[in-house]
Amino acid sequence: MEEMGIKFTAMGQEFLIHNTIVHSYLIVIGIVIFAFIANKKILETDPLEKPKGLVNILEIGYTAIRKQLYDVMGTGPTRERLLPYIFTLVMFIAPANLIGLLGLAPPTSDYNVTLALALITFFMTQYYGLKTNGLGGYIKGYFEPLPFLLPLNIVGELSNPISLSFRLFGNILSGGIIMGLVYGALGYLAPIAAPLHLYFDLFSGLVQTFIFMMLTMVFVGGNLPDEDGI
């Protein structure tokens, strides 16, 4: 694990920007540019015609994620407000896992990134739990089903973000390490191992994205109020 990234000196101090941060910014800038292009295209589209090209692909993705959200969390205005966050989560994690195909270090192989994403989910869960049940109901939830299970409930609640972050981090990092070991062992025969990227980067990355999305929906959806309608 050698230190890689952008080194620069400012005000007499050496700074190191780690390369996972640089790649995160690459992805974020890419998403912003993509959002501007998509916005322009959608505004130009005539809603009465058949969708085609980029707008069609975006609609397929949006519809799939929205259907998934309705299946897991139900329908209602609060769910509609959460949909943009879920879609953004997918839009960030999927390229972050797949950037390993370009030979760059994936941002999700850095524990800081995955812990930050898991903590967003954790605090969102607690916020909606407080908002839905009120302070009394929220505290009472820790004493169910039996009062002496309080420490177990607290540990169970705190282990959610840890397992969520380690799952994503461990999967992506181990894929990178295994690919590095295989390439190092084969030497001149390294191109033989190229199909392994299909599993370790493509399949594993997309499955982990789907799982992070689903678990975020399950954790947050368990604390939402009952609503009807769209």
Place this chain on the structure above:
Amino acid sequence: MQGISSEAFVLGMSAVGAGLALIAGIGPGIGQGYAAGAAAAAVGRQPEAKADIVQTMILGQAIAESTGIYGLVVGIILLFVRPLMSAL
């Protein structure tokens, strides 16, 4: 018979510990295989519900994998971060 330096001993024992930590991979393997078998039986009973079954199977397998991931993280930390070298 040469003596073993303490650094070499710690490095070797860290490697042994990383190997032992990855025995944790047995559990997720059994669990994922069991989940896949149950999913295959469910698809045989209801072929029209295949999409939902596959989705549920993948989700359950990923959650079962987390214990193996904990062992993997311990192994990676022992091999690459080497926290025990600072205790010398």
